[in-house]
Amino acid sequence: MxxxxxxxxxxxxxxxxxxxxxxxxxxxxxxxxxxxxxxxxxxxxxxxxxxxxxxxxxxxxxxxxxxxxxxxxxxxxxxxxxxxxxxxxxSSPRNHFPLEPAPEYLFLAGGIGITPILPMLRAAIAAKAKVTLMYAGRSTETMPFVAELHSAYGDRARFMATGDRGRPDLAALAAQSSSRALVYCCGPASMVETAEAVFPSDRLRTERFQPTARTFAPDTAFEVVCARSGRTVEVPPEQSLLDALSYAGQPLASACREGVCGSCELVVLDGEPEHRDDIGAAEGRMYPCVSRALTSQLVVDL
Structure with a gap:
């Protein structure tokens, strides 16, 4: 830290x-x-x-x-x-929403979702890419950094007060956008879900501040073997893997406890995790605040 x-x-x-x-x-x-x-x-x-x-x-x-x-x-x-x-x-910075190289970008921001987009805009313009920003919020008074954006980007930034004009027409934006443009979207769940419905998945990158509502099979018990300490921890159905490890004296850093921040990332050496996060855990990784196991045992690097 x-x-x-x-x-x-x-x-x-x-x-x-x-x-x-x-x-x-x-x-x-x-x-x-x-x-x-x-x-x-x-x-x-x-x-x-x-x-x-x-x-x-x-x-x-x-x-x-x-x-x-x-x-x-x-x-x-x-x-x-x-x-x-x-x-x-x-903490040290973590990035689950990286800016990938592209000749064109369409940035979609809703409210406080403008925050990760701000440095992306600067980097994209510095790289000589074509850039468009659609920034929506209840009113311009509630939308952070409007003056900064207007001053720096002029007509490349479009602002929409949804309280007066309704939500932006993302379907129309999708129809008009170039097939070469990567689309970055961060905002309320309704905005992200609409973007996922109208933009091709191979061109869309999203970040959520709250987990997606999904249904999983009922929680079952499993055990976790901590490879370095040699300790075996039982995880009952009513307890998260993160809490079970903590109570067993194997605590991990954690923050959101919702599978959206990545602070509790855990290396899996054997067994098959049941991924329930919204980040998209890399191979051999899991987020124990929400994820569980599809096998009766996991071996982890603890």
Whole structure:
């Protein structure tokens, strides 16, 4: 974990604060557009936020935090109690939403979903790609970084206040978009689901802040062998693998506990995991906060 000092807090939209975090002990870990960090708050909560600053700035990270009405304590603490000068721990950046090379891009952002898109825009334009942004929100007052985007990108950025004009017509955008364009979408579940319905899957890249609602077979018991410690842990149906490991003295880092952040990634050496995450676990990896086992035993690198 890296240590940072909260350098600035700025109001960038109604109910949205931008936080600038300066490295407390020198340069921060490098990152690329699409990456996010875990922010360790003083109230013992850990929350994930997309990096929306400049990857070339190794001294600072920038994130944005919306004040959620149904906050579980993270955004509430940031908006009510956090002040400049506070020391905060952050994880190294992780990236499950990388910007791939392409001659053209269509970026679709909804509300706070603009945050991972901001550095992507800068990188795409620096690479001389053709870029279009469609940015939607309830009103321009609630949409962070509108002024920054308008100033930097002019007519390449289109803004839609859904409270006045309704939702953007993504089907029409899909019909008009070039077959050479990669489409990056981050926003509410309704926007992501519509994008998945109208854009070809081979050209669409998405990031979700909440897990997809899906149905799995009933949970069953299985056992996990920790290869390094030699310990075998029983995982009952009513308990997650993450919790079972923790209670057995084999704790893992974790944050979202919903299969969307990747902080609890675990290496699987043998057995077949049942992947229930929204990230798309790589071969030989799983996320034990939500995923379970299709075999009676898993062997993991712990």
């Amino acid at each position: 890296q240590q940072t000092i909260l350098e600035r807090i700025d109001r960038v939209a109604q109910g949205v604060f931008s936080l600038v975090l300066r490295g407390a002990d020198g340069p921060l870990a490098p990152w690329e557009p699409g990456a996010h960090i875990d922010l360790h708050l003083p109230n013992w909560l850990v929350r994930q936020y997309s990096l929306c600053g400049d990857p070339a700035d190794r001294e600072r990270y920038r994130i944005a935090v919306r004040d959620e009405p149904l906050s579980r304590g993270g955004s509430e603490y940031v908006h009510r109690f956090l002040r400049p000068g506070r020391r905060l721990g952050v």
